[in-house]
Amino acid sequence: MKYLALTLLTTICFQVSAATHTYSQDNGVISRVYINPEGAIAVQLKQGFPKAKSDNQCPDGNGWAGLRMADNAIKSAILAAKSATISVTITTEGCEGAWFKIRDIYLN
Structure with a gap:
């Protein structure tokens, strides 16, 4: 019984960990910026x-990715990416209100 409880707890921890991480x-060129x-x-x-849509990152997302309080x-x-019209890779994780929440950005 103790082994079963430990196995169940371990499985739940891995599933929660995977779901939260x-x-x-998504790659592309920035078309619009809101500040x-x-x-x-x-x-x-x-x-x-x-990709963010198919991964269901933010079910009620409105097509924007952003941060309410962004680092400079x-x-x-x-x-810079918008001004130079260069491709970016934007990593999103969950929601920031109705936006996909930006985790990081790569300038390609």
């Missing part, structure tokens, strides 16, 4: 976020 990566005075920034990719490095990277 899922993320998606507000409170520090939020969000982006849309020309191709959208098909993230904001700078987004604005």
Whole structure:
């Protein structure tokens, strides 16, 4: 019985761990940028976020990925990529309100 309880607990821990550490990566060119005075920034990719959608990262997502309180490095990277029209890889993980939550950005 003790072995069964330990096995069940271990299985649950692995499943919860896997569920909380899922993320998606989408590639593309930034088509739109939203910024507000409170520090939020969000982006849309020309191709959208098909991987984040198929992975169900944010079921009620509105097609934007962003952060309500973004670090200045993230904001700078987004604005540089938009200005230079270069491809980016945006990693998303879950929701930030109705946005896919940005985990990190690669400038390609």
